[in-house]
Every structure is written in structure tokens, then in C-alpha cells.
Amino acid sequence: MQSQVASSRHGLMRRLGRALTTPFDPEDYLALFDARHSAREIRARVMRVRRETDRAVTLELAPNRLWKPHRAGQYVMLGVDIDGARRQRCFSLSSAPHDPVLTVTVKANGGGGVSDHLVHRCRAGDLLTLSPAAGDFVLPDPAPERILLLSAGSGVTPVHSIVKSWLSSGQTGRLVWRHFERNYSSLLLGESLRELALDGRLDFRLVLSAEAPRDGDLAGRLDEHWLTGNGLTESGLTERAGSGRQQAVFACGPQGFLDTVIDWHGRHGAGPLFHERFQTTPAGGGEGGRMRFAHSGGEAPAEPGQSLLEAAEAAGLSPRHGCRMGICHTCKCRVARGRVRDLQNGESREVVDQEIRLCVHGADGDVELDL
Amino acid sequence: MNAKVNNLDPVIFERQGVRLTRSQVEAFGREIEALRDEVMNDLGERDARYIRRLVKTQKSLELAGRGLLFLGVLPPAWLAGTALLSVSKILENMEIGHNVMHGQWDWLNDPGLDSSTYDWDNTCPAEQWKHSHNYMHHTFTNVVGKDRDVGYGILRLSDDQRWNPLYLAQPAYNWVLAALFQWGVAFHDLEYEKLLKGEKSWAEYRVQRRKIMKKVRRQVLKDYLLFPALAGPFFPLVFAGNLSANLTRNLWSYLIIFCGHFTEHAEMFTEQDIENESRGQWYLRQLLGSSNLEGGPLFHIMSGNLSHQIEHHLFPDMPSNRYREVAPRVREIAGRYGLHYNTGRLGRQFGTVLKRINRMALPDRLSRRPGRRANSAPM
Numbered sequence: 037m038q039s040q041v042a043s044s045r046h047g048l049m050r051r052l053g054r055a056l057t058t059p060f061d062p063e064d065y066l067a068l069f070d071a072r073h074s075a076r077e078i079r080a081r082v083m084r085v086r087r088e089t090d091r092a093v094t095l096e097l098a099p100n101r102l103w104k105p106h107r108a109g110q111y112v113m114l115g116v117d118i119d120g121a122r123r124q125r126c127f128s129l130s131s132a133p134h135d136p137v138l139t140v141t142v143k144a145n146g147g148g149g150v151s152d153h154l155v156h157r158c159r160a161g162d163l164l165t166l167s168p169a170a171g172d173f174v175l176p177d178p179a180p181e182r183i184l185l186l187s188a189g190s191g192v193t194p195v196h197s198i199v200k201s202w203l204s205s206g207q208t209g210r211l212v213w214r215h216f217e218r219n220y221s222s223l224l225l226g227e228s229l230r231e232l233a234l235d236g237r238l239d240f241r242l243v244l245s246a247e248a249p250r251d252g253d254l255a256g257r258l259d260e261h262w263l264t265g266n267g268l269t270e271s272g273l274t275e276r277a278g279s280g281r282q283q284a285v286f287a288c289g290p291q292g293f294l295d296t297v298i299d300w301h302g303r304h305g306a307g308p309l310f311h312e313r314f315q316t317t318p319a320g321g322g323e324g325g326r327m328r329f330a331h332s333g334g335e336a337p338a339e340p341g342q343s344l345l346e347a348a349e350a351a352g353l354s355p356r357h358g359c360r361m362g363i364c365h366t367c368k369c370r371v372a373r374g375r376v377r378d379l380q381n382g383e384s385r386e387v388v389d390q391e392i393r394l395c396v397h398g399a400d401g402d403v404e405l406d407l
Numbered sequence: 408m409n410a411k412v413n414n415l416d417p418v419i420f421e422r423q424g425v426r427l428t429r430s431q432v433e434a435f436g437r438e439i440e441a442l443r444d445e446v447m448n449d450l451g452e453r454d455a456r457y458i459r460r461l462v463k464t465q466k467s468l469e470l471a472g473r474g475l476l477f478l479g480v481l482p483p484a485w486l487a488g489t490a491l492l493s494v495s496k497i498l499e500n501m502e503i504g505h506n507v508m509h510g511q512w513d514w515l516n517d518p519g520l521d522s523s524t525y526d527w528d529n530t531c532p533a534e535q536w537k538h539s540h541n542y543m544h545h546t547f548t549n550v551v552g553k554d555r556d557v558g559y560g561i562l563r564l565s566d567d568q569r570w571n572p573l574y575l576a577q578p579a580y581n582w583v584l585a586a587l588f589q590w591g592v593a594f595h596d597l598e599y600e601k602l603l604k605g606e607k608s609w610a611e612y613r614v615q616r617r618k619i620m621k622k623v624r625r626q627v628l629k630d631y632l633l634f635p636a637l638a639g640p641f642f643p644l645v646f647a648g649n650l651s652a653n654l655t656r657n658l659w660s661y662l663i664i665f666c667g668h669f670t671e672h673a674e675m676f677t678e679q680d681i682e683n684e685s686r687g688q689w690y691l692r693q694l695l696g697s698s699n700l701e702g703g704p705l706f707h708i709m710s711g712n713l714s715h716q717i718e719h720h721l722f723p724d725m726p727s728n729r730y731r732e733v734a735p736r737v738r739e740i741a742g743r744y745g746l747h748y749n750t751g752r753l754g755r756q757f758g759t760v761l762k763r764i765n766r767m768a769l770p771d772r773l774s775r776r777p778g779r780r781a782n783s784a785p786m
Contacts, residue, residue, distance in 0.1 A: 052633075
């Protein structure tokens with residue numbers, strides 16, 4: 037009852053605050069004092085930058101009140117301003133949901149984009165934006181008793197979160213986790229992995245492909261041979277073939293890695309397979325392409341050099357528009373994902389969840405539009 | 408710049424001894440476009456810092472202004488509070504709101520400064536503003552019958568508008584429009600004259616009006632009820648302060664905006680003029696239909712950089728902090744093509760606006776003018 041009164045009072049204060057600051061929000065003014073305040077987006081301050089390797093960092097984040105706890109294994113779109121403009125990229129959260137600090141672990145990819153910026157130029161005190169946590173690479177409820185986890189490279193981050201969450205939720209089963217890495221210097225979250233491995237319920241092994249393994253670690257790479265042959269035998273998995281059929285498999289890594297696991301699982305596995313790819317491949321180049329319409333359904337071709345507005349109209353749609361020359365921004369439309377070409381300067385770029393002007397952009401591959 | 412007439416490249420523009428052929432007009436357009444590309448490709452950190460600092464300054468001024476008004480029983484506090492609130496409203500409407508809604512800052516990908524979601528602190532709903540202003544006014548600049556900013560449906564500013572006796576009173580009611588400018592802007596997109604002519608349905612009108620009234624209620628509640636009420640016994644002082652700040656903003660924005668398109672040499676166009684208009688001709692019309700104001704950096708910011716009306720019309724979605732930098736180059740290009748670059752101090756430019764308002768109040772045969780559109784030529 038008391039909390040009801042409190043929450044209705046809170047609601048009233050909030051309405052008053054909004055009425056006093058219309059057409060803005062109270063947060064727009066509070067942001068003068070702490071830039072994390074926002075009514076529109078999750079903003080987080082970087083509290084600490086922990087260096088993992090010379091090419092990777094773990095960022096400890098303190099998000100604003102809009103942040104809702106994630107499920108282990110999920111990712112966020114992290115936004116950072118580079119040369120003034122906000123750029124975004126997906127990163128798995130490496131912390132478990134109940135951890136006191138929220139962390140993402142980022143590896144620089146040398147592309148000069150978000151990851152490189154975060155690894156080389158991000159400092160404590162910087163402000164980032166976060167999307168709500170998303171993704172289906174999560175533990176089902178109830179959590180399986182026995183899980184085989186396979187990860188490679190940056191794929192360690194969501195798996196780390198899943199394992200940490202599983203161990204701390206009082207499960208009694210057993211986890212087998214094999215993480216594949218080139219060498220020790222590229223390993224992320226090493227310290228935390230050693231700590232987790234002390235738990236008797238987790239059998240963790242590092243598998244190295246390009247350096248001699250040290251105490252307890254294994255040598256090798258993930259391929260069909262490793263999975264069907266001695267790899268899993270050494271891991272003590274094949275002897276439990278019977279029960280192994282029932283165990284869930286979680287895999288996260290680059291596409292080639294996943295293809296191998298999916299292929300193997302299709303022939304030998306019986307339990308559910310959860311997998312996530314962390315490297316996105318471009319949708320394909322060339323001018324023109326196919327448009328997919330998220331609202332009205334259906335697809336249509338976009339000719340080379342044709343604007344998305346013209347192409348959508350040719351397909352029988354009538355998107356909102358104005359000047360048809362790029363100046364009035366009436367035709368702005370969200371692109372879920374796709375590759376577009378700016379018809380004014382000829383630049384081609386990958387777009388994820390962004391608004392563009394339909395009249396001055398053409399398709400450059402597949403484009404999914406909110407039309 | 409003069410050119411020989413030739414069938415393949417006809418003269419399509421002629422003003423006071425300056426003749427430009429089609430290819431020259433297109434070359435002019437390409438130079439303007441090259442300038443645009445150069446600046447747009449250079450946008451970065453310093454532009455982002457400019458707008459973010461401006462937003463911070465504006466919000467701080469607003470908080471300070473509203474705070475001081477609570478102490479409004481002390482005359483200096485009331486005056487300072489009203490002044491700060493006026494400045495903050497002018498900055499928000501003109502240098503932030505107007506420019507953000509043009510999409511000048513969309514490239515930041517910041518949802519707080521995005522043209523599709525931003526709404527400004529006045530009674531006009533953002534969505535309707537974007538239609539009447541970004542689309543109608545900026546695409547059909549100074550085209551009588553298309554650009555409703557030509558007289559806002561109540562003033563006669565061009566001899567292409569038919570005279571009627573009501574216009575005799577426009578030198579007077581022009582000042583009423585100035586004082587109530589935000590209300591004029593709010594109801595602008597209703598296009599009531601189209602309604603009377605049956606070009607617009609009542610249903611559409613009602614939907615629009617409902618949206619306007621919703622925003623009006625919120626704005627009025629904030630400035631004329633809630634903030635005054637928070638001051639308790641000093642209700643009237645805060646009320647008066649807010650009213651004065653809104654009035655100041657109205658007069659100032661009216662002044663700046665009228666100097667942008669209705670000065671003596673700013674040209675008006677007809678719907679025939681823009682038939683089959685090329686991109687180059689469009690740029691040319693933006694230049695000829697706009698006029699600039701001269702002043703210092705602070706004046707430019709306070710005018711929302713509409714003191715660079717010409718640059719704003721050539722590059723409506725270029726961040727406004729860049730106009731001051733490109734202005735000399737636009738002027739140089741215009742000069743090379745022999746085109747008039749209309750600029751002057753505020754007092755002089757506004758004087759010519761008043762002259763136009765007074766002259767157009769009279770029927771054509773009474774207003775003494777040298778010939779109808781001395782500069783008229785096919786365009």
C-alpha cells in the first residue's frame with residue numbers, strides 16, 4: 037500500500053516535471069549536471085578501462101536508470117561518438133546479470149571503427165550509449181544441468197557471462213567449456229577464466245592453435261577431426277555419449293567455427309544447439325539490390341542509381357516525402373539493416389538501425405526498410 | 408558575365424544587363440554544390456562540440472532565467488530573469504530548434520538532436536513546421552501561391568498577389584503578426600485559405616487543429632500557469648516575465664525572418680517561373696529570393712544564423728555554424744556570375760521590408776513603381 041502511494045506520488049512528480057519542461061524532458065535539464073541523464077536513451081559512463089591484451093579492453097560501465105538487467109549471453113549496441121558522429125556496433129556483455137558492475141569486453145579489429153576507438157582511445161569518464169540488451173543466445177529457463185560450451189576468439193565474452201551466471205545460480209550439474217584461441221597473448225578475460233575454473237562444476241580448457249600449451253591447456257584447433265576424434269575424447273565427452281545426447285551445446289565464434297559446430301551437431305548431437313556469430317559479413321556490394329519492406333511485407337528490386345524512394349514508389353508504395361532532392365528530410369525512414377549508397381556523394385555504407393533519406397539513397401545490396 | 412545567344416545554349420536568365428545561358432546557370436549550380444560537398448565532408452568533432460555547447464548554454468540560461476523570475480519581486484532580478492529567458496527561447500527556437508528540424512545535425516546520430524524526433528519550445532508542432540517550412544517554403548522559396556511564407560496568407564508582399572481592400576490595413580496588422588508571431592507560425596500549416604477554396608478537406612483540417620491545440624495547451628500550461636503558480640504570491644510577476652520573454656522572441660524572430668525574403672531586392676517568382684526548373688535554376692532562385700544581414704558573431708548566433716539566409720537557402724541541411732565560413736565564398740561565386748548578393752545591416756534591410764509592406768498595401772495603379780518587375784525575365 038505504502039509503495040503504491042509512493043509510486044503514485046512519483047508518477048505525479050514525473051508528470052509535473054514533464055509539464056514544466058515540455059516539449060523536452062526533465063532529464064534534458066538534469067543532463068547539465070550529469071550527462072548520463074536522458075529520457076530517450078541508455079547512457080553509461082565508463083568507470084574503468086581494464087586492459088586485457090594490447091588489443092583488447094574490458095570496460096566497466098555505469099548506466100543510467102533506463103538500463104534493464106540483461107540475461108547472460110545477450111549483447112548490446114554500443115554507441116560512441118567518433119569525429120562527432122555517433123557510431124554503433126554490437127558487443128556481448130561479459131558480466132553476469134547480478135554482477136556489481138556491467139562490463140563489455142572489446143577487441144580491436146583494426147578497421148578504424150567503434151572497436152578500435154574503444155580499445156585505444158576510450159578513457160574512464162567517457163560517455164557511451166547502449167541499446168537495451170538483446171539476443172537469444174541465452175540460457176533457457178530452467179537452465180540445463182549439463183552444457184557443452186564451445187567458443188573461439190571474442191566468442192569468449194557471452195559464454196563467460198553464461199558460465200558465470202550458471203555457476204552462481206546454485207546449479208548442481210556440470211559444464212564443459214572449451215575455448216579456442218591462437219595464443220596466450222590474444223586471450224580475453226584470462227584472469228576471470230582462471231578464477232571460474234576453480235569451481236568443481238566447471239571443466240574449462242583452453243585450446244591453442246599457434247602456441248605451445250602450458251599446464252593443463254590443450255593444443256589443437258576446432259575442426260571435424262577435433263570434434264569427432266580425440267578432442268572431445270580428451271575432454272572426457274565421448275565416454276558419456278549416452279548422456280551426451282541430452283546435453284545442450286552453446287557455441288559462439290566466427291562463421292567458419294560455427295559452421296563446423298553446426299555441421300557436427302547436425303550429425304552427432306541430439307540436445308538443443310544455441311549459437312551466435314559475432315562477426316557480421318557485409319550484405320554484398322554492387323549497385324542496386326533488393327528492398328525488403330518490414331511493414332507492408334514483400335520485396336522489390338532497386339535499380340542501380342535509382343533512389344530508394346523511386347524504387348519504393350515503383351513497387352507501389354507511397355512513402356512520405358517532400359522535396360525529392362535531399363533538403364527537407366521528410367522522407368527519412370529507418371533501415372533495419374542493409375547497404376546503401378549516398379547518391380549525392382557516391383559513398384556506399386553499411387547501415388544498421390538508422391534513419392536515412394530515401395530520396396538521396398540507393399540500394400547497394402539488400403536493404404530492409406521500415407515501409 | 409554575358410554570353411552570345413545560341414540555340415543549343417539559350418539565355419535563360421536576364422537581370423539588369425546580366426545574361427546567363429543554360430550551361431552557365433548549371434555551372435553556377437555545380438560550383439555551389441562543390442562547396443556544399445566540401446563542407447559536408449569536413450563535418451566533425453568541432454561541429455559536434457559547437458551544437459552541444461550551445462544546447463548546454465541555452466538550457467543553463469533557461470534555468471537561470473526561470474530561477475531569477477522567482478525572485479521577480481526585486482526589479483533587477485525580474486529584468487535579468489526575463490532577459491535570460493528571452494535569450495534562451497530565441498536560441499532554442501532559432502539556432503537550435505529550427506536548424507535541428509532541418510536535419511542539420513542528423514549526421515550526429517544523436518536522438519536528442521534528430522530532425523525526426525525534435526520538438527521545439529513554441530506553440531507550433533514540429534511535424535507541421537517541417538511540412539510548411541522545410542518542404543513548402545524551402546523547395547518553393549518565394550514562389551507566390553506555393554510558398555505560404557510569402558505573406559503568411561494575410562500580407563501582400565508581391566504584386567503577383569491580387570490586391571484587395573483588406574490589404575490597406577496591412578501596415579498596421581503587420582505589427583500584430585509580429586507580436587503574435589509564434590501563433591501565426593503555429594496555425595500556418597492549417598492553410599485555411601485552401602480550406603475555403605475547397606482544396607483541403609475539413610477532416611484533415613480538424614486533425615491538424617487538434618494536434619496544434621494539444622501543443623498549445625502544453626505550452627500555455629507551462630509558461631502561464633505552472634511556473635507562475637510555483638512562485639505562489641508572485642504569480643503575476645512570473646506570468647509577466649514569461650509573457651515578455653515570449654513576446655521578445657516573437658518580435659525578434661519576426662524581424663529576422665522578414666529580413667530574409669522580403670527586402671527590397673529579394674525577388675518573388677510565379678509558378679510559371681519554376682516549370683521544369685533545373686537544379687542550377689533552383690540554386691539561382693534561392694540566391695535571388697533571399698537576403699542576408701551583416702553583424703558580429705553573437706548577432707549571427709542570436710539570429711539562428713538566418714542572418715546568412717542566402718547560405719541557409721542554398722544549403723538548408725548544412726550545420727548553421729558553417730554558414731559564416733562559406734558566406735564569403737558564395738558571395739565570390741555569385742560575383743563571378745554577375746549575380747546580386749543581397750546583404751546589409753539589420754536597420755537598412757528591415758527599412759526596405761517596411762517599404763514593401765506599405766507599397767503592397769496599395770493597389771498596383773496607386774503604388775509608384777518603375778515598371779512591373781523591372782528585372783523580370785524568363786527563368
